[in-house]
Amino acid sequence: MASLEAIANTLRSVAASGMKPKALLAAVRERHPEATKKEVVRAAFYALTESHGDAPQHFLDLHGFAITERAPDDNEPVKPAKLRRKKKDGKVGAAERPVH
Template sequence: MASIEEIASALHAIAKPGMKPKALRTAIRQKYPDVTKKEVVRAAFYALTEPSPAQHGAHDELHNFALAERIAEDNADEVLRVSKLKKKKKHAADSDRKTPAH
């Protein structure tokens, strides 16, 4: 059985920006066929505790994956929608700060 650290490392290597949770699960299960969904979710949260700067885009995808898999199916769309709204607001706020004041 693979350790959480091994699965987390594999998640970091596999996760790409825009990747769907189902694609992440499929890719991990190809590498670790006996891994449970619970172990994958725990590994995703573990992977978030020490993100690699090169994997910044994947960090967001791992976060969304871990949240979506941890909550009930009927609430997953709502949580991801809220996450996307927060991301848009943050992006807008960052853009406002970069605009020079005249």
């Protein structure tokens, strides 16, 4: 299994302006055939955060790839998870209150 840093370096070297996400994923998988899509997306975010003075257009291409490919399905946007409130322990409901 290739390291995240190795995949990120590959992404930096193969990413080109206007490259489609599927083409970028295919180019990375030529060099790292065992890499999963999830690992490649993580490496794209890593390449963005750990960049060393690359061209601004290069950032936009990697960012666009990482954002679009993180969705579970290509046609569905990522939906934020709805937070649930925790019930407080120790509270007695109205039906259970003792009558005095």
